[in-house]
Each structure stands twice: as structure tokens, then as C-alpha cells.
Amino acid sequence: MKFNWGHGIIVFFVIFFTWIISFVIFTLGENNDLVTKDYYRQGAEYSLTMDINKRSAIYRDSISIVNVEDGVVIELASSVANLPKGKDVYFYRPSGKKDDVKLWLDQGKKELFVPNSKLIKGRYNVSVSWNESDNKYKVSKDFVVR
Structure with missing residues (x-):
């Protein structure tokens, strides 16, 4: 099987979505409290x-x-x-x-x-x-x- 531009686009989208999902999971784990309660x-x-x-x-x-x-x-x-x-x-x-x-x-x-x-x-x-x-x-x- 040859690697062509169609495969390149699919690989790009897989890597991109993997990065986006890992970024969202990382940010959900961070403390995002306001500076003070009031x-x-x-x-x-x-x-x-x-x-x-x-x-x-x-x-x-x-x-x-x-x-x-x-x-x-x-x-x-x-x-x-x-x-x-x-x-x-x-x-x-x-x-x-x-x-x-x-x-x-x-x-x-x-x-x-x-x-x-x-x-x-x-x-x-x-x-x-x-x-x-x-x-x-x-x-x-x-x-x-x-």
C-alpha cells in the first residue's frame, strides 16, 4: 500500500484530534478557582x-x-x-x-x-x-x- 495525500490528510486529522482531546483532558484537571470567593x-x-x-x-x-x-x-x-x-x-x-x-x-x-x-x-x-x-x-x- 502506497502512502498518498489522502492518507496524509487522515494522519494529520488523527494527530490533530488526539492533541485536542489530550489538551482538553489536561485543562479539566487544572485548578481554576477564582482568586477569592467573592x-x-x-x-x-x-x-x-x-x-x-x-x-x-x-x-x-x-x-x-x-x-x-x-x-x-x-x-x-x-x-x-x-x-x-x-x-x-x-x-x-x-x-x-x-x-x-x-x-x-x-x-x-x-x-x-x-x-x-x-x-x-x-x-x-x-x-x-x-x-x-x-x-x-x-x-x-x-x-x-x-
């Missing part, structure tokens, strides 16, 4: 987020995050630690929401230790938020857990 509401309230970020800019250097041997330490300057209420600390992992970690830092505490058992190595967006005199403040920093 993505659309957050988009509608973006101007409020911009106000919070502008108001919080003075506290950006007051919070530091450091890798230590057996975990991560978040250090607050005394100006932030002594504010009237506690703070929410949120480790947001962009690659999967099941790895997010939410913690609470009591008023007056200048340091929070997070053990390696709670975090997975990789990139996180760490945000510290609090309320003061009916205003919300939030400082976010990108961080890599090692």
Missing part, C-alpha cells in the same frame, strides 16, 4: 480598597516578615502593636486556597511566630489588617516561605 463584590468595592491602601501606606515599614529556622516571624513596630485592637494576619497562597492560613495577633504583642507545619514552602501574600476609630487599615506584602 471576586465580583471585591471588584465593585475597589475604590474602598484603594482608600484603605492609601490610609495604610504610613504603616508599610512598620511590619516585617522574616524566615527563621523553624518557621516565620512577623514583627510589628510598637506604634502598630500598641493600637487599641488586635490584628488579623492572613497568609494568602495564590496557587491554592486550601493552603491559606488565617491567624490572630492580640493587642500589644509585637511578634507572631508561625511554625513551618502550618505553611508550605513557596510564595504568599501576607496581609495584616486592623480597625482603628472606624477606619480599616491593611498592610500587604509578598513573601516567600523557605
